[in-house]
Amino acid sequence: MNQRVAIGLGLGLLVLACAKEDEHAADAGHAAVAAANVLGADLEQALALGLAQAVEFDAAPSIETWGRVIVDPGARFTLRAPLAGTLHAEHWPTPGVVLAPTENFASIEPRLGAVERVDLAARRADVERDRAKAQSELENAEHTLARSVALNADAKAVSDRALEEARTRVATLRAEIANAVERAGALAVDTGALSATLALPRGGEVLDVFARPAESVDAGAALLELADLSHPLIEVQVPLGARLVGDEATVASLRDGEHAFHAVVETHVASGAPTAGEVLRLRVDAAAPLRPGEPIVARFQAAGAALHGVELPRSSLVRLAGKTWVYVRDGERGFERVEVVLASETRDGWLTTTERVRGAELVVRGAQSLLSTELLARAGGSGGEEE
Amino acid sequence: MLQALVASSLRLRGVVLALACVLLAVGAWDSLHARLDVFPDFVPPEVVIQTEAPGWSAEHVEALVTRPLEAAVGGTVGLEDLRSTSIQGLSILTAVFRDGTDVFRARQMLAELVASAQSSLPVGVHAPRLTPLTSATMDLLKIGLQSETLSPLELRRYAQWTLRPALLAIEGVAGTSVFGGEVERLEIQVLPERLEAFELSLADVVAAARNATGVRGAGFVENDNQRIVVRTEGQSLEPDELARAVVARRDGTSVTLGDVAHVVLAAEPKFGDALIQGKPGVLLTMLSQYGANTMEVTERVERALDELAPAMREAGIDCLPRLHRPATFVEHAIANLRDSLLVGAALVVAVLFLFLYDLRTALVSLAAIPLSLAAAVVVMHRFGVTLNTITLGGLAIALGEVVDDAIIDVENICRRLRENRDAAAPRSAFDVVLAASLEVRGSVVYATLIVVLVFIPVLTMSGLQGRMFAPLGVAYVLAVLASLVVALTVTPAMCLGLFASGKISQREFPLLAWARAAYGRLLARVARHVVLASLAALALALWAASLVPKLGGDLLPDFREGHFVLHATATPGTSLTEMKRLGALISERLLADPRIATVEQQIGRAELGEDPWGPNRSEFHVELAPVSPAEETEVAAKIREVLGSIPGISYDVLTFLGDRIGETITGETAAVVVSVFGDDLELLDAKGREVARELGAVRGAVDVQLAAPAGLPEIEARLRPERLAAFGFTPTEVLDAVETAFQGVIVAQAFRADRAVDIAVVLDPARRREPESVAALRVKSSEGVEVPLGELADVALTQGRSAVLHDGGRRRQTVTCNVVGRDVTSFVDEARARIAKAVELPRGTYVRFGGEAEARAEASRELALHASLTLVGVLLLLSLALGHGRNLALVLLNLPFALLGGVVAAWLGSGSLTLGALVGFVTLFGITTRNSIMLLSHFRHLVEREGCTWNLETALRGARERFAPIVMTATVTGLALLPLAIDSGAAGREIEGPMAAVILGGLVSSTLLNLFLLPSLALRFGRFGRSDAR
Secondary structure (H helix, E strand, O other): HHHHHHHHHHHHHHHHHHHHHHHHHHHHHHHHHHHHOOOOOHHHOOOOEEEEEOOEEEEEEEEEEEEEOOOOOHHEEEOOOOEEEEOOOOOOOOOOOOEOOOOEEEEEOOOHHHHHHHHHHHHHHHHHHHHHHHHHHHHHHHHHHHHHHHHHHOHHHOOOOHHHHHHHHHHHHHHHHHHHHHHHHHHHHHHHOOOOEEEEEOOEEEEEEEOOOOOOEEOEEEEEEEOOOOOOOOEEEEOOOOOOOEEEEEEEEEEOOEEEEEEEEEEEOOOOOOOOOOOOEEEEEEEEEEEOEEEEEEEEEEEOOOOOEEEEEEOOOEEOOEEEEEEEOOOOOEEEEEOOOEEEOOOOOOEOHHHHHOOOOOEEOOHHHHHHHHHHHOOOOOOOOOO | OOHHHHHHHOOOOOHHHHHHHHHHHHHHHHHHHHHHHHHHHOOEEEEEEEEOOOOOOOHHHHHHHHHHHHHHHHOOOOOOEEEOOOEEEEEEEEEEEEOOHHHHHHHHHHHHHHHHHHHOOOOOOOEEEEEOEEEEEEEEEEEEEEEEOOOHHHHHHHHHHHHHHHOOOOEEEEEEEEEOOEEEEEEEEEEEHHHOOOOOOHHHHHHHHHHHHHHHOOEEEEOOEEOOOOOOOOOOOHHHHOOOOOEEOOOOOEEEEHHEEEEEEEEEEOEEEEEEEEOOOOOOEEEOOOOOOHHHHHHHHHHHHHHHHHHHHHHOOOEEEEEEEEEHHHHHHHHHHHEEEEEEEEHHHHHHHHHOOOHHHOEEEEEEHHHHHHHHHHHHHHHOEEHHHHHHHHHHHHHHHHHHHHHHHHHHHHHHHHHHOOOOOOOOOOHHHHHHHHHHHHHHHHHHHHHHHHOOHHOOOOHHHHHHHHHHHHOOOHHHHHHHHHHHHHHHHHHHHHHHHOOOOOOOOHHHHHHHHHHHHHHHHHHHHHHHHHHHHHHHHHHHHHHHOOOOEEEOOOOOOOOEEEEEOOOOOHHHHHHHHHHHHHHHHHHHOOOEEEEEEEEEEOOOOOOOOOOOOOEEEEEEEEOOOHHHHHHHHHHHHHHHOOOOOEEEEEEEHHHHOOOHHHHHOOOOEEEEEEOOOOHHHHHHHEEEEEOOOOOOEEEEEEEOOOOEEEEEEOOOOOOHHHOOOOOOHHHHHHHHHHHOOOEEEEEOOEEEEEEEEOOOOOHHHHHHHHHHOOEEOOOEEEEEEHHEEEEOOOOOEOOEEOOOOOEEEEEEEEEEOOOHHHHHHHHHHHHHHOOOOOOOEEEEEEEEHHHHHHHHHHHHHHHHHHHHHHHHHHHHHHHHHHHHHHHHHHHHHHHHHHHHHHHHOOOOEHHHHHHHHHHHHHHHHHHHHHHHHHHHHHOOOOOOOOOOHHHHHHHHHHHHHHHHHHHHHHHHHHHHHHOOOOOOOOOOHHHHHHHHHHHHHHHHHHHHHHHHHHHHHHHOOOOOOO
């Protein structure tokens, strides 16, 4: 009986041993299946990839450079005070206000001392007295002249000679009155009764304000600086070695890149340094809301043929071994890594002329994971890089 | 001496019993107030030095930061290993000290050396810092914050400035690392085209920003009465204020920072990020302080979180407080082990009552258990040893021997008292108890000393294994020694008190009586066919020996923590965004399994975090809902399946403790670590890949990874001196411009209440997304010449490396993998052979295996070496105990037979020999030796003391008399360990389970051999007393 128990026990242990060997065999099979790993189409779901069709894109070769709006020296005008005095104006402009040419823009009340004022008052009183005296004498003289004319006509009761003297007297008095009025007028200007009127011969935008109303100014002092900014002038420096085609450019404010304006090169200015590029001044040929000092970007057409290619979204690009790649879907076969040459940057990505990606379906989400998958498979699961 | 001790105990039995009661009370108190932990502190004394070098490549960090620091600290006294990792922007040195080194002293020494080396570090490198000293398991708690209403910036601000300080203030929290969200800073994002338009340079902006944000002290005014501090304010704190700072005057107008840059409150560049349940959030990881109690500190942190909960709710923040809570495993593990101990103890009680068939006898035997264990706990508590699954395991496996000591004593005392009562001239009970106690005591002392000696190899193991298992040995030895003392003092005292006057029961458990009779008959037959029986035993032993090579070897078993740590690594250069996208995908697929409660992903590293990882590496923490061990295994498979479904990553799946243990052994988290050492990084990469390929081809290999793969995309700008000269640039002008543009320069800090926010100048984010933007960066010289960087330097996309690893100051490339479906040792053997055959290594390059398999092999070697030394002592003791060389030979011959049950149990169980199982064999060796000694000593006693002739009759009598103690001891030990062995996969029983299984299996074979073969062989070959006969 003991032998039977021993045999039974032995068989049992043998069965257990076999079972354990089977487990090992099953594990080996599993490992072999797991080792197979390719960049198949099923990765789209496994890695939740995002795909997008490559979009055709045309781009002329261009050069972008930056500068800022400057004030055109030829369109700049400074309004100055004609005489020393106090500035008077009902509406005095602030910087940025656009003014039209006008005859009566402001006035200046002359600036006088105390002795001058007394002297002027005395002289004005003398003139006034002379004018009043002449006026009263003129009335008598005119009356005498009228009587003399009537008497002369009525049988020559007054002689012709007396008549002529009366007429001379009236004319003399009238001349005296006119002289007094003229003298009184001259005196009135000096004393402020008649301020000097300022005219604005040229319109433009006020760039700077140097004096305020009620401010005392010297003769020749700058009151306002204006400039005609309706066609802004822009100064940019072109990168060294850039070859521009034509004299035209598109400019836009860096603060508000939405609106672009057409501009034409007006002058070339020497940069003064052999290592610096050429400095250009561009005139915007339409009214543009660009302010002096405003940073702008100018785009020029560059020499070279126009590019026709595909726009690659930024998220589709992966860099490996010093090169740039995208993954394209090759039907049901799976995903293929394609090297691309980036020709120029676009607003949303890069333009490439690589033919292989034309019309292709690009991986735009998860491209790096595909790369990781590929490298991992190549390195035998160790994550190394062999490119 | 023994006689004096026993006699005194008998005389002062009242005092002895009172002291026993005191011991019980103190033991109970200490048990209730002991530090509870999963494992002993298994991490060697180590110090981590981190040095930030913002913006520097891994190669630069290696050459200019890591090397000088390694040279500075390399000769530190007690330094055992010095590992380093140099990654982009960070150098990490890990200095591992020899066991027993005072870690505080080691830190002090390193701090001084590092401080002196700091002056040799290049400008721009931050001061090296020593990371906080943490406990072995490091992680204390991981919590996640999410919000529907707060922005990532606001959420991070709350975590950083409100929650973190509150948590750091808690006693026992060593540090808190924060992942995710956005760290705010005032950023001056320069628009290069505007700089060009205004003819300004980056340096102009940096200078203007510095001038606008300075903080100055203003002194004080003092008069006869008062001193009044002068404070100046005027720092630009808000983006709008800062934007108004003037950079230059152009055409009569001021150009402000706002004209040339976007001045905004933005996020700092991220080193890492976090997803919680697949969604963005902020993750806080708290680290426990060295020596802190996980349970207590966790409770404190949770109390603090409870207090903060209403404020968080009010702020619209959802808090997930248990993304990883190691304390849960501690609770489960301790509870499971406690249950096993209680069930085992209950079974022991039942068996003792049945076998002894007398309440008083059973009571005396039982009293030894709590007394011995209490004594062990008190001693451990006084010496700062924590109560953990390992020490509790030691106490559990000691249970059998503890009871055995008492049983031998009680059984002999009762027998002698009965004989004395029937004698013509009865002696006093005192004399009888004293004599009976001393009669067996000599053998018991020898047996106990041998058991203690046998455990010396376990106590003297070095490394992780030593730190892990020595406490088990300590607990075991203490319990056994305590039981010896109890058997010498309390047991005789109780026996005298209980049996001296009362009647001693003559009754016997009927089954035991029948079994003894059957045993006598069977033994007589075996004794007659001793050659046949010996041959059968030899055949079985040989068969068991043939199983040993088939048994695999694992250092430690898989732990059932209810938590998994996953590492997912994509190819170097993968962005945080892509890793987050993949993380969301993985999280979603994992959370579809209802057994998974939470998933969090931490990508890259936290600022000055512990792990030196780039953005291409993620760690997931997966917390399971309550599941059974079997389900946990299924979930692990499911996790692997999910990770396997994401082909772009290499990954590994570990338990948290497995992760930490792996890191402790090699600094890597995997079970198998192969390092290729050499000088040429390219060569190391190539050889590393070859090793990886070979490793991947070995059956059972999973998660094969290169620790520091090359292939990190880099943009290299190499300055051209002739161009610099032509354009009038100095190199630093150019380098400063590139640094400012792409790395950013911190110009000042803005202070808001108690917060400091960096103010940085950097290129506009949209201008630093494309590699092509580097060459296009316009650099302006001090003389006003402005040219693109591409004109001054060769700018090209190249391949760099994500990390450079060192070990012992030498460069290394490391390949790691885990093993599934087979044992690690056989895997490593096969891998070693394959690599030796297939990978050709040039001169100066060599391969070194590390990891779990090496640690286990090292442990096995140490065990074997120390065991052979110990064997000498055991032989001496045995010869003293047995008195004759032949008897000694009999015991030694018997041992392999005894161990065969353990081998079979291990083979039928996991099929692998963990270190715990090996310790089980050590225990088994002790138990078997003890039983053999007791049996042979009894034969010797019969012949020498009772004058029997050594023949079949005496042998049968001796064997029959020892039958009950042997069976009882075996049954008690077996039943005490049975709950551990059954369900050995449950939390807390992972190590002790296989150990218990080995001991159980060994007990069966050992008991059978002790009962049948040893008496038969002793009859034929033994020599006892004067009248030797066959």
